[in-house]
Amino acid sequence: MSNEGFFERVYTVARQIPYGKVTTYGAIAKYLGLPKSARMVGWAMNASKNDSTVPAHRVVSKNGLLTGKNHFDGTNLMQQLLENEGIIIQDNKIQNFSSFFWNPVIFLQ
DNA sequence: CCCATGACTGAAG
DNA sequence: TCTTCAGCCATGG
Numbered sequence: 001m002s003n004e005g006f007f008e009r010v011y012t013v014a015r016q017i018p019y020g021k022v023t024t025y026g027a028i029a030k031y032l033g034l035p036k037s038a039r040m041v042g043w044a045m046n047a048s049k050n051d052s053t054v055p056a057h058r059v060v061s062k063n064g065l066l067t068g069k070n071h072f073d074g075t076n077l078m079q080q081l082l083e084n085e086g087i088i089i090q091d092n093k094i095q096n097f098s099s100f101f102w103n104p105v106i107f108l109q
Numbered sequence: 110c111c112c113a114t115g116a117c118t119g120a121a122g
Numbered sequence: 123t124c125t126t127c128a129g130c131c132a133t134g135g
Contacts, residue, residue, distance in 0.1 A: 006132065025117055029130095035118095036130045042116035043132070061117065068116030078116095 006032075010044035011051065013104050017058045020085040021102035022094065024062050031104040046071055057081040064097030 004012075013028050025038035025045075034040065041059070045068060048054040057078045061067045069078040069092060079089045088095040 029117085034131080037132080038117035039115055039130065040117090040132055043114090045116055047133095056116080059116075062119090066116090071116055 006040065007044045007047055010041050011048060011054045013108070014045070014048070014054050014056065014059060016104065016108060017055055017102055020087065020100070022058045022060055022064075022082070022087065022097075022100050023102050023104060025059060026062055027103055027105060028059065031108060042068065058085075060094060064094035064100075066092045066094070 009032055010028060013031055017023055025041040026035070028041045029035055029037045032041075045054070045056040045059055048056050049071070056068070057072070059068070066078050066082075066089065069076070072078045074080070079092070082089055082094070087100055094100060
């Protein structure tokens with residue numbers, strides 16, 4: 001894992017996100033040892049569009065805002081996918097975000 | 110090698 | 123609370 005490319009490492013973590021849970025770009029970056037590279041994680045998600053095994057919709061910004069929803073096909077596809085997992089969303093923002101947050105730094109230690 | 114681009118963040122005003 | 127700004131660093135031209 002540590003010898004794989006940056007994207008693959010991001011994908012490996014993203015695939016561990018449990019159903020009905022979400023995490024942030026920054027948390028994944030921190031887990032990978034690059035706490036200042038949240039943008040790279042977002043970029044990796046964009047590149048994961050072809051890879052259906054990566055649950056990119058479960059990765060949101062620090063505040064629970066669906067900043068990447070515009071990169072999904074449907075206008076509200078990202079939101080619908082999350083709501084389908086039991087997550088409540090209002091104004092592009094996850095409600096009660098902290099209760100859905102899954103921190104890879106803690107769970108994958 | 111230099112420059113632009115970004116699904117981010119945290120600090121500052 | 124909201125808006126701006128500046129680091130951040132992998133990729134591609």
